[in-house]
Amino acid sequence: MPDPTTPSATAVEPESAASSRRVAVLDLGSNSFHMTLAEVGPQGIKTYHREKRKVQLAAGLSADGILDQPAIDRALETLGLFGQILQDFQPDIVRAAGTYTFRAARNIEALVKPARKLIPGRIEILEGIEEARLIYQGVSHGEYRSGRSLVVDIGGGSTELIIGEHHQPLHLHSCNMGCVSFSQRFFANGNITRKAFDAAIVQAEQELEAIRAHYQATGWDLAIGSSGTIKALAQCVESAGISSGALTLTALEELKKQLIRCGHIDQIDLPGLPEDRRSVICGGLAVLLAVFDLLDVESMDYSDSALREGLLLETQERLQLKDNRHHSVQIIARRFACDEEHAGKVQQTALALFDTVAPQWDFDHPDYRNLLQWACQLHEAGRQINHMGCHKHAAYIVSNANLAGFDRERQQILAFLLLCHRKSLKLSQAPELDVFCLQRILKLALLLRLAIRLNQFRQNEVLHSYHASAPGNTALQLEFQPLWQAREMLFHSDLTSEQEQFLPHGIQLSFSFLHEPPAQ
Template sequence: MTTQTIQESGTAPYIAAVDLGSNSFHMVIARIVKGDIQLLHREKQKVQLAEGLNDELVLSEEAIERGLQVLRQFADTLQPFAPQSVRVIATYTLRRARNSATFLRRAKTLFPFPIEVISGQEEARFIYQGVAHFEHFNGRRLVIDIGGGSTEFAIGEAAQPLRLSSRNMGCVSYGKSHFSQGRISARRFSRAIIQAEQELEPIVSSFKTAGWQQVVGTSGTIKTIRDIITGFGWSNGAIELEQLLKLRDYLVKFDHCQQLDLPGLTEDRKLLLCSGLSILIAAFQMLHIDQLVYIDAALREGVLYEMSDRMQHMDIREQTMQSLVTRYDIDQAQASRVRATAMALFEQVKISWQLDDEDALLLGFAATVFEIGLHINSSGVQKHSAYILQHANLPGFNQEQQNLLACLVRFHRRKIRADEIPYFSLYDIPVVINLLVLLRMAVLLNQKRRDDFLPPLSAQAGVQQLQLQLSPDWLQQQTVLSADLQQEQKLLKKIAFKLEIPALQDLLCQADSGNTTDV
């Protein structure tokens, strides 16, 4: 299906999800029809990014170039799409690579859509959502997805995930470490299975306690194993441990993966079969799985459904924030005051600073949870708050959104340490600074924690500059606030940002005049 025919197939909104996996890059194009997803077009390109990740977690130039080449192709297909209609998700390899920023910077020059690197738990959540929306099931189920660099596990009911985990074991990475150059032996299988079992050990108790009535497998690795087993006539479609062990015993008769000629095994899967089978055997044995069925839905379908929800103003990030508010017993009245002030200032400066709705959303989230660290201690609350947000599982947030949230909260008061502001691929530093200034002003102006405290606010913005208009009579009565605003001017000046408050300047001039005596 060509891009032209996709664009001509109706008037319903078009969306696209791109999955930058460790083994393959996938692209799915769909349209939203009466709230449901109608798939129109799929593309898959083998990249094997994880193959280029060395022991020091540095991605090779060859792997980077392979990935960029595929992004060039995808960019051509997606050329008619608006940026908000495309979501690009990067998983294990770009999550782990120490030089992932290099890949992201170079990708920006040829691929016009932002690339979101997500956490392992977020990856597991998307996979579960893809399965849950693809096929309804009455009961609790376990979902397993074996990727190139990691394997995701999720337990949930209906559309609600209950347990999420991402383990650092994948068919490409295990292929490199246990079946190097495609060599096969019983000893290699044994080592791979034992290592996978060790990797699974930390989650076994929690997952078995949660329990399930159905086990679902997704991804190309599990599909290939199912196709081989059914091709041999060992199964009618469901996978059981006995069949997996039988396949392992069959494979050890061969010395090399290239010798394999099995039903359902494509050429590009030969080097991944043994490692993927080892991981699946370990999962069956450790979790005591009786039977697994394959479903043709995964991360990218989950991304599409969440995009559809956002377009209908159902953003899971709102639920995540409310969950944090409840869990950490945040002072909701104060959070509301700060958020209202931040939003009032945002509306007045957004055009000058070229801020958008997503920036407003993240600023509002930061204002909602800036005091989350009070749960630990009021001293150094900004550091405690940032730590919680940096390390918490935040469904709906990619890694950079989570980092930005933590950064805004970390520097909502006291000194701003520019060298501690992380590198962002999705956000320009001036935008980060501008959002930070708005949050700081909102917190500072609401220090009395009163609903009737603030007068009407007026703000104007320029490049690295904010002018705040306050009533001189009102400010004259707020001696502590006036001193704090003077201090804030000095702190912002250290990061080359100018905060102008004419009413404050007038008060200082009056004070200087009153202190002058005739000689």
């Protein structure tokens, strides 16, 4: 199994079509942590084992975004158990994805850092829209359903709602409400009252109001629920004989009446309700009632597939050279009218420089090269807004775009590279890093800036007019052919400026210009 301290443990590197890989995916939710062990290969995905532990991470999240120590301890205890299982399974690839509480907690490093010693690789923190996309991929591939679907996943701290057709999501939405957070907020003392339910439902409907019109206008043929909350509610209505397992507004209202009659969480005795769901079922039911009422959902079925299956499918695609992040970048490039030919020249120059220096510069993750490539493709995305501040606009676009396949760290790094592709380096705006190293990101910024400068006149001959070498792991040396003689004065000034920018950060750039011998 890869060394738990090595970032490349989570890297998904393509292999031959005939190979199979052992894969472990960890869905680190706000209520429960899930782990799936599988084999991914050309014949599909074969699941070997599933593990689930109730952690209730969101229960330890304060209103000001601080995760308390007991919640951190519960999470680390579970990750330690998962790590022991992984030691036996010996996976080739481990993907761990943190959801709502990981993105909401301001002190999440207090959990993420010690977790590195317990499980291989690093924890990817997913933005809400990316979580929604992966949930839909898992559900839509889990079983064939014709027509358009509304998929609802009620987690511990957030709820994702997706409309899609076949395997293509049409609308993605994530809102900050879940079974743990709503149970704590509206049923904190354990008392179950009609007033508490009404308040929770109204709050949930307010959260959903923003998507009501366009979701109803798009429409769907069937609704599917994919979370533990919806599974538990479906079991309850079936065990109580209210329905055959399909959820309806009438069935949910009957469950609400039964819970109110119980009066207190400790007195809940619903047939089919797992013990570990008792403390959070009221909050989850309130959210689902709001979904049914506001979106006019008639009936909902349960699907056992969700985020972890989406992670497995995406891992399989990347192994087959179908990395959807490249497509996400292309969409942004086209939307903002990037000059494709010029971006291609900048990319070719930057990647040639990267391949030259990579052995000496210790790029220890394959996504360093990908990040440089994507930055080249998008470096002019901000020009459509304003030329003078195009680097700021490009960074803003990428920071706020829905980039399918990107986790928070990689999206923030890409935005930072774009912010630093011209003018001064903005170190004060560097992203928080877990998988990647800031100095290596700055090395990418240097290569990006040089590639842009080398192609700034949009000329054709640049690719064969210089020689690059790396004398050490922090040094880059450029030697320019006589072709550059006419531009030497201007370019000498540009490169001197780059030297001054990067030297304080331990990165040395040296350069020289060759001249034609004087005519005889």
